[in-house]
Amino acid sequence: MSDDDNSPTIETETKMPSQDFQTIKSLAVSPSNDSNTPENLDDTPKPSIETKFYDKLEEYYTLKQEYDQQLRDAHTMWNNSKPPMSLEKKRENYQNFMMKRKCINCGKGPGGTIFSHVGVGQTRKVIAICGCEEKCNLNIEIYLGESAYLPEYIDYYKERVQELKKELTEYKLDLLFNLRDEEVVLAEFRTIKDQLTENLDQLLLYKKAFDTQNEELELGEKTLEIFSSFEQEVQPDEEGKYIVNRKKYLEIMNKNLNRLISEFKSKTKDYKKEPSKSKLKTNFEFLVKEVQNVQDSIRDEKYHIIYMDTVENTAKKGFKKQKMMDTYVFNPSKYDLDNQIVTMGNKITEFER
Ligand SMILES: [Zn+2]
Secondary structure (H helix, E strand, C coil): CCCCCCCCCCCCCCCCCCCCHHHHHHHHHCCCCHHHCCCCCCCCCCCCHHHHHHHHHHHHHHHHHHHHHHHHHHHHHHHCCCCCCCHHHHHHHHHHHHHHCCCCCCCCCCCCEEEEEECCHHHCEEEEEECCCCCCCCEEEEECCEEEEHHHHHHHHHHHHHHHHHHHHHHHHHHHCCCCCHHHHHHHHHHHHHHHHHHHHHHHHHHHHHHHHHCEEECCHHHHHHHHHCCCCCCCCCCCCCEEEHHHHHHHHHHHHHHHHHHHHHHHHHHHHCCCHHHHHHHHHHHHHHHHHHHHHHHHHHCCEEEEEEECCCCEECCCCEECCCEEEEEEECCCHHHHEEEECCEEEEEEC
C-alpha cells in the first residue's frame, strides 16, 4: 500500500486571492441586489446598500466628467477660433487655463481639483480633493474592491475537498494496517481533518453565495398568494424572507399560466355565447395584465439573460457575388454573468462635498 516515499505530501495550501469574507457572507444570506425578485408580478423593493455604493460612485464620476469637460470645451473653443489660433497661442492658452484652473466643488482657484485613481487589488481606490490653497470640504475616497468569479472559487474548493478526503482515506488505511507510527499518523490525520472542515466551510459559503445570486428568488405578496393557491406553503427564513429556488418557481408559475389560459378560454367561450363590448374589454385586459405578466415572468426566470450573436457569412451568392445574409444565433442563458461575479471590499471611506 503506502510507505513514507509515496505517502501523500501535505503541501502548503495555495490560497485563492485574499477576500473580504464579510461580503461573501452577507451575499450568502441575502440577495445583494433586487434582480432576483420577480418584478413582473411583485412590487419592486427598495434600493440596497449596493445601489447606494454605485450611486455615490456615479456622483464621483459625474464630478470628474464635468471637470474634464471644461478643458475639452476650452480646446474646442481654441480650435474653432476665427481667425485660426497659432499653435504658440494655443499652448499659451492651455498653460494659462491650467494655472488658473478652478476647483469643481468650490469654484475657487488656482489649484483646481485633484482627481486620482491609485492602488491595485484590494487597495484600488479613487479620490477627489480640493487643490486650492484654501481647501474646500471636498473629500472623496472610494475603494473599488476586487471582483471574484464565483464558479472558479467553487471549483477550487471542490477540488481541495476531494484531495483532502482522499488523503484522509489513505491515512485511515495506514492506521488500519499499522503501516506507520500511530501517533504521527493521528497528528497528521487531525491536521488534514481541520483543513477539510475549513475548505468545506469555504465551499459551502461560495456555493450559497452563488445560489443566492443565481438560483433563488424572493417571493412577494402576489407570488406568495399564487404559491398558496397551489397549496405550496413557503416558510419564511430567519430574516422573514420567502425564498424559493428557480426550478420550483418555474414549476408553480407554469401551473399558474395553465390555469390562467383555461380561465381565458372559458371567458372567450362565454363571450361567444353572449357577445358584449364590456366582456370583450375585460377579456382583453385579462390577457394583457394577467396572462402576459406571468409569461414574461417565466421567461425572465428561465433565462436570466438572452443575447444574439452574429456570425458573418463570407460565402458569396450567384453571378453577382452578392453577400449572403449573416446568421443570427439566439443565445438564451440560464445565468447572467453579472450575478456570477461578486465584488468584495468595495466601500466608501470618505464622501464629503
Ligand atoms: Zn474646492
